[in-house]
Amino acid sequence: MITRTNHIANRRLPAVGLLAFCVVLLPTGCGPDNKARGVVKGKVTLGKKALPTGTVMFYGKDNMTASAAIDENGNYEIKDAPIGECHVTVTVMQMPRDPSVIARMKGKGPKMPEGPHDPNAPPSPDLPSGAKYPKEIVPIDQKYSNPESSGLKFTVQKGEQTYNIEL
Numbered sequence: 001m002i003t004r005t006n007h008i009a010n011r012r013l014p015a016v017g018l019l020a021f022c023v024v025l026l027p028t029g030c031g032p033d034n035k036a037r038g039v040v041k042g043k044v045t046l047g048k049k050a051l052p053t054g055t056v057m058f059y060g061k062d063n064m065t066a067s068a069a070i071d072e073n074g075n076y077e078i079k080d081a082p083i084g085e086c087h088v089t090v091t092v093m094q095m096p097r098d099p100s101v102i103a104r105m106k107g108k109g110p111k112m113p114e115g116p117h118d119p120n121a122p123p124s125p126d127l128p129s130g131a132k133y134p135k136e137i138v139p140i141d142q143k144y145s146n147p148e149s150s151g152l153k154f155t156v157q158k159g160e161q162t163y164n165i166e167l
Contacts, residue, residue, distance in 0.1 A: 036083040037066070039160040043074045044090055046167045050074025052136050054092040056165065058156065059147045060084055072135070081156045087147035088154055090165060092140050140167055 040058070044051040051074050057067040060082025068076040070090075143149040144167055154163045 036158065037080040038083055038156040038158050039077070039079050040081045040154070040156060040163050041075070041077045041160070042163040042165060044070050044076060044165045044167065045074060046138060046140060049138075051090070051092070051138055051140070051167070053138075054090055054140075057089045057091070057147075058082060058086040058154070059089070060086045060156070083156050083158060085153060085155045087150065088152035088163075088165065089145050089147050089150050090140065090152070090167060091145040092137060094137075094139075 042056075044054065044056060051070055052072045054070040055067055056070060056076045056078065057065060058078060058081045059065050061084055062082075064082035066078045066081045068078040070076045144152070152165060
């Protein structure tokens with residue numbers, strides 16, 4: 001005689017088996033090793049001059065990617081670059097066309113108006129800073145923004161390494 005309790009237990013058995021399969025067998029290695037990463041540091045230059053803004057991106061196998069911003073001195077650091085041969089891209093944002101935006105980027109233009117001020121009010125907390133605009137945007141050839149046409153490749157190994165990029 002099948003009771004209601006036995007019927008429910010029999011229905012749960014396949015679900016428990018599937019869960020055990022997923023927990024034990026799947027993490028053991030059919031897919032990419034997402035933990036195999038390296039640290040890549042370097043400097044991006046155009047000619048002999050440091051590129052003052054932009055993004056460096058590494059494209060590894062199995063669609064694994066990692067990226068880092070280029071600082072005002074041309075330096076970048078990718079802390080989780082995929083291991084193995086990677087195609088590399090460098091992208092730089094387009095220069096804005098609006099003259100008022102260009103003036104603000106250069107520290108010129110109108111200042112924000114002061115709001116009403118109550119001398120008896122407690123000091124307000126500091127607000128988070130707005131987006132940082134680079135002082136200079138150096139345009140680069142669009143080919144560097146495509147992994148198929150950039151011509152930039154680097155083989156990433158475990159640990160820390162240096163890859164200076166000359167455009």
